[in-house]
Amino acid sequence: MNKKPIIVVAGNGMVGYKFCEKLISKTTDYQVVVFGEEPRPAYDRVHLSEYFNGKTAEDLSMSPSGWYEANNIQLHLNDVVQEINRTEKTVHSLKGTVQKYDYLVLATGSSAFVPDIPGIEKDGVFVYRTIEDLELISNYAAKSRNGAVMGGGLLGLEAAKALLDLGIKETHVIEFAPRLMPRQIDQPGSAMLQMKLKELGLHIHLNKSTAKIAGDGKIEALEFTDETSLAVDMLVISAGIRPRDELAKLSGLEVGTRGGIVVNDYMQTSDDDIFAIGECALHSGMIYGLVAPGYEMADVVVAKILDSDKSFTGFDMSTKLKLIGIDVASFGDPFINNPDCKIIAFEDTNKGIYKRINISNDGKNLLGGILIGDADDYNILLQNVKNRITLPENPEDLILGARGGAATEGSGVMSLPDDAMICSCESVSKGAICDAVKLDNITSLDGIKKCTKAGTCCGGCVPLVKDLINGTMKESGLYVKNVLCEHFDYSRQELMDLIRMNNVRSYDEALDHYGKGDGCETCKPAVASILSSLWNDLIVKQAPIQDSNDRYLANIQKGGTYSVVPRIPGGEITPDKLIAIGQVAKKYNLYTKITGGQRIDLFGAHVNDLPAIWEELIEAGFESGHAYGKSLRTVKSCVGSTWCRFGLHDSVSFAIEIEERYKGIRSPHKLKGGVSGCIRECAEAQAKDFGIIATDKGWNLYVCGNGGSKPQHALLLASDIDKETLVKYLDRFLMFYIKTADPLARTATWLNKMEGGLSYLKNVIINDSLGICEQLEEEMQGLVDSFHCEWKEVVQNEELRKRFVHFVNAPEEKDPSVDFDPMRDQVKAKEW
Amino acid sequence: MEIAVETLKWILACTTADVPENGGACVKHGDEQIALFNFTRRNEWYATQNLCPHKQQMALSRGMIGSTGEECEPKVACPFHKKTFSLISGECLSGEEYEIKTYPVRIIDDKVYIGIKETA
Numbered sequence: 001m002n003k004k005p006i007i008v009v010a011g012n013g014m015v016g017y018k019f020c021e022k023l024i025s026k027t028t029d030y031q032v033v034v035f036g037e038e039p040r041p042a043y044d045r046v047h048l049s050e051y052f053n054g055k056t057a058e059d060l061s062m063s064p065s066g067w068y069e070a071n072n073i074q075l076h077l078n079d080v081v082q083e084i085n086r087t088e089k090t091v092h093s094l095k096g097t098v099q100k101y102d103y104l105v106l107a108t109g110s111s112a113f114v115p116d117i118p119g120i121e122k123d124g125v126f127v128y129r130t131i132e133d134l135e136l137i138s139n140y141a142a143k144s145r146n147g148a149v150m151g152g153g154l155l156g157l158e159a160a161k162a163l164l165d166l167g168i169k170e171t172h173v174i175e176f177a178p179r180l181m182p183r184q185i186d187q188p189g190s191a192m193l194q195m196k197l198k199e200l201g202l203h204i205h206l207n208k209s210t211a212k213i214a215g216d217g218k219i220e221a222l223e224f225t226d227e228t229s230l231a232v233d234m235l236v237i238s239a240g241i242r243p244r245d246e247l248a249k250l251s252g253l254e255v256g257t258r259g260g261i262v263v264n265d266y267m268q269t270s271d272d273d274i275f276a277i278g279e280c281a282l283h284s285g286m287i288y289g290l291v292a293p294g295y296e297m298a299d300v301v302v303a304k305i306l307d308s309d310k311s312f313t314g315f316d317m318s319t320k321l322k323l324i325g326i327d328v329a330s331f332g333d334p335f336i337n338n339p340d341c342k343i344i345a346f347e348d349t350n351k352g353i354y355k356r357i358n359i360s361n362d363g364k365n366l367l368g369g370i371l372i373g374d375a376d377d378y379n380i381l382l383q384n385v386k387n388r389i390t391l392p393e394n395p396e397d398l399i400l401g402a403r404g405g406a407a408t409e410g411s412g413v414m415s416l417p418d419d420a421m422i423c424s425c426e427s428v429s430k431g432a433i434c435d436a437v438k439l440d441n442i443t444s445l446d447g448i449k450k451c452t453k454a455g456t457c458c459g460g461c462v463p464l465v466k467d468l469i470n471g472t473m474k475e476s477g478l479y480v481k482n483v484l485c486e487h488f489d490y491s492r493q494e495l496m497d498l499i500r501m502n503n504v505r506s507y508d509e510a511l512d513h514y515g516k517g518d519g520c521e522t523c524k525p526a527v528a529s530i531l532s533s534l535w536n537d538l539i540v541k542q543a544p545i546q547d548s549n550d551r552y553l554a555n556i557q558k559g560g561t562y563s564v565v566p567r568i569p570g571g572e573i574t575p576d577k578l579i580a581i582g583q584v585a586k587k588y589n590l591y592t593k594i595t596g597g598q599r600i601d602l603f604g605a606h607v608n609d610l611p612a613i614w615e616e617l618i619e620a621g622f623e624s625g626h627a628y629g630k631s632l633r634t635v636k637s638c639v640g641s642t643w644c645r646f647g648l649h650d651s652v653s654f655a656i657e658i659e660e661r662y663k664g665i666r667s668p669h670k671l672k673g674g675v676s677g678c679i680r681e682c683a684e685a686q687a688k689d690f691g692i693i694a695t696d697k698g699w700n701l702y703v704c705g706n707g708g709s710k711p712q713h714a715l716l717l718a719s720d721i722d723k724e725t726l727v728k729y730l731d732r733f734l735m736f737y738i739k740t741a742d743p744l745a746r747t748a749t750w751l752n753k754m755e756g757g758l759s760y761l762k763n764v765i766i767n768d769s770l771g772i773c774e775q776l777e778e779e780m781q782g783l784v785d786s787f788h789c790e791w792k793e794v795v796q797n798e799e800l801r802k803r804f805v806h807f808v809n810a811p812e813e814k815d816p817s818v819d820f821d822p823m824r825d826q827v828k829a830k831e832w
Numbered sequence: 833m834e835i836a837v838e839t840l841k842w843i844l845a846c847t848t849a850d851v852p853e854n855g856g857a858c859v860k861h862g863d864e865q866i867a868l869f870n871f872t873r874r875n876e877w878y879a880t881q882n883l884c885p886h887k888q889q890m891a892l893s894r895g896m897i898g899s900t901g902e903e904c905e906p907k908v909a910c911p912f913h914k915k916t917f918s919l920i921s922g923e924c925l926s927g928e929e930y931e932i933k934t935y936p937v938r939i940i941d942d943k944v945y946i947g948i949k950e951t952a
Contacts, residue, residue: 486900508854508873518873520898521909521916544855544896548911551894556911560890808846808857808868815858817865817890832887 004031007305008091008101010081010247012036014045015278015294016107017062022302024071033074033099035081038130041068046291049162051134084251086271103273103305106248106261110241110279110289119213124234128159137236138166144233146170148222150210151238152180154321159236160202161324172203172230174210174222184319184330188347189370192354196326196373241289243280256282265311266304267297275301288315292424299427316386316424320378327375332368332385333358341367344396355399357381364390366398379464380413387420413464414471422464425457433465437472445469484743485522487515492668492743496530505535507545525550526743529630532666533738536786543803549628552804553790554610557603558829559818562610564590564602565627566617567663570637570655571598580620588613591826597634597672599625604827606814611801614791624791626664632671635659636684640677647677648694654723658692661727662734665783668741671734686714689747690730698722703733706748715758718766731780732765732773840936840947848942856908858882858893859946866935866946867893869919871906878919879935879946884910886928900925
């Protein structure tokens with residue numbers, strides 16, 4: 001017979017579920033019975049709008065199926081507690097179940113507040129609360145052209161996003177207050193948010209009070225108190241929440257005059273054995289409409305039942321969310337004003353960023369703030385508030401970043417106290433995370449999530465958790481040194497310095513002095529690249545340490561043949577040269593294709609044919625295109641002012657000049673450039689490692705862009721500069737990259753890892769903060785001056801030519817395993 | 833009852849100068865392609881099949897050689913996808929199931945001979 005005391009939970013929302021989860025993680029001494037009104041177990045309401053992006057009800061579910069059975073929790077779905085008999089200590093459900101309880105937890109949540117407006121009952125008017133609501137909205141939206149959301153708060157804007165996602169062409173947001181999200185952000189923040197939302201196609205109406213919903217049976221228009229009106233096909237009401245306190249009221253529990261079940265600091269109602277948590281609870285006159293405080297309340301009740309000491313003393317209402325792709329955050333006390341504090345605000349209408357921080361009058365502490373458009377700093381700012389961290393000397397650095405000099409000290413994540421709450425949803429402290437790293441050796445984010453649950457709910461603290469993992473590893477010396485491979489205990493940068501200072505000229509010499517073992521396919525090409533970047537010797541002289549492609553100065557392709565890419569600087573080519581390429585391709589049966597970098601790739605060359613092919617190409621005036629090397633590929637150009645009616649300057653000539661300058665130089669990874677003749681950007685220069693765009697005053701220089709698997713736009717390094725300055729900056733930039741990047745790190749990755757980021761890079765390149773610019777320019781000039789076409793040297797050198805055979809004992813014979821299939825009048829490699 | 837007796841037949845591959853230092857070359861033996869490696873750094877020679885079993889490419893002779901681990905096991909990395917194989921046992925060191933054939937090598941007066949198994 002089951003003698004365990006019984007806990008009944010009325011409500012199966014997020015908070016009700018979290019209570020069960022927290023309870024069973026601590027004890028199995030209680031029998032738990034849950035009543036839920038909805039047809040499905042608790043689901044994630046915070047991410048409800050993702051239901052429209054293809055997430056299913058199962059995806060949103062809080063628990064894996066079978067969770068309740070596995071934990072011996074009785075779950076009654078589609079059933080609701082209707083009556084509490086406090087003297088008998090029983091609850092009576094709608095379906096007639098009578099259940100005894102020792103403790104009762106009311107987690108009845110809230111319903112949407114529906115204002116009493118004439119016409120509110122018409123078809124096409126919805127609330128936004130449950131998956132069922134969403135299904136109704138979704139069905140109705142299919143036949144609607146325009147729609148409106150009543151309420152410009154957090155949920156209202158979420159609902160507006162849902163309407164956009166459902167394909168409603170014209171979506172309006174109606175807000176009674178003079179600003180959006182009035183509980184979270186201030187007037188300038190609202191203005192910035194409004195501007196960004198407008199760009200996304202939302203129509204915002206502030207100071208609008210709805211007088212009537214007009215229409216014949218179904219909604220046709222909204223009529224406002226200012227005697228204007230708006231024709232809409234549907235309306236979603238999101239005007240706030242109303243705590244579900246009917247059951248409590250009926251049972252004689254004390255409720256607030258404006259709703260909510262009154263609770264004390266232990267979440268006890270006026271009946272000690274009955275608790276209320278989540279949005280139905282009224283604590284010190286406050287209803288908490290967020291999930292994190294609800295979770296905290298659940299924790300307090302578990303503690304109370306288990307007789308441990310924990311109380312609820314109010315909750316920080318700081319929030320960070322992404323609204324339709326726009327960051328919005330408010331933390332601490334966002335609204336405190338002069339003379340109670342000093343305010344630092346930053347506004348950038350170009351990028352749509354607004355940041356405000358409120359600092360104490362003595363300048364020592366951060367009190368709160370608002371972030372719109374860029375909330376990357378939210379976590380660390382929030383921690384500064386919560387832990388009363390002493391502010392740095394220039395608190396503006398907190399929102400503007402350190403501009404020059406060292407990075408800001410004292411506000412970093414490692415300086416937080418151990419009890420600093422990192423994950424508020426799951427109440428995980430900094431100490432808990434650091435201990436998991438230090439004591440249990442867990443060093444991956446997934447590991448930390450599994451072990452501490454930090455970052456598993458809203459995910460907002462994930463960047464902070466990552467920083468903590470890395471910071472702790474560094475502190476405890478766990479940090480793995482960035483070494484080349486098992487043969488060299490140095491980073492690429494360190495090894496490069498050693499090789500330069502000691503005038504090392506070969507791989508074996510480097511391995512003898514600074515390495516161990518016999519090398520491998522990682523360190524050999526890395527050292528080859530370093531030697532080449534330093535001394536610019538002929539690549540083929542050290543062929544066996546070169547990467548696959550550099551070894552034969554061509555790109556190995558499926559089937560073991562090679563592709564040949566002659567340099568076509570800036571993509572400009574004469575008809576005669578085009579004919580020459582065509583003739584070579586025809587003669588050697590090569591497949592030809594235009595590449596993404598505005599040149600022509602010739603595929604399917606036997607290794608034996610490479611020298612002869614190049615002899616003919618060189619004869620026709622071509623040079624190696626270095627498509628095989630970790631080096632400059634192309635500088636793509638648009639046609640520019642010589643022909644284009646929009647062109648500001650001659651982009652082709654500049655692209656050719658730049659490509660000729662840096663061709664052949666070996667770098668940690670390949671380099672791509674682009675030059676556009678105007679802001680239309682036809683050369684896609686901002687997707688390149690360096691991009692140059694003509695302006696009416698000169699040229700803009702962008703750096704560290706990337707296409708590929710993780711596209712990233714290049715960032716503006718300098719604007720409106722002349723050609724000479726630009727080349728100077730580019731010399732410095734490229735040489736700095738060559739000298740400091742890890743092997744196979746593209747410029748974008750290199751910058752992403754750089755402490756201080758773009759502002760640091762600007763300081764080095766433009767302000768010469770390291771005092772190395774002169775040296776960088778000299779070194780680059782040395783490389784430029786020592787350029788040689790590798791293929792020209794091979795073609796002219798009988799000894800080197802001999803390397804290009806397949807069989808060492810049958811040099812005339814080609815690899816018989818090579819085979820092609822026909823395709824569209826050309827050939828392709830046989831499938832492997 | 834017949835007993836298969838394996839004997840080694842030594843074929844002349846090339847001269848030592850034909851294979852680049854610390855590099856490889858491909859030797860033709862009938863229809864067979866053999867990758868031959870001149871591990872100058874260790875003063876050793878190795879031979880394996882030229883075919884990389886991963887994508888069936890005749891490529892190992894163009895791969896980079898090196899060593900791994902405390903024992904400095906000599907290895908070659910295929911130029912296509914960097915699968916690495918022991919030059920001694922032929923075992924795939926990148927954790928794949930397949931392995932490659934290895935051959936003994938002899939140097940006599942600057943001439944390189946590879947031992948091919950023959951069943952008599």
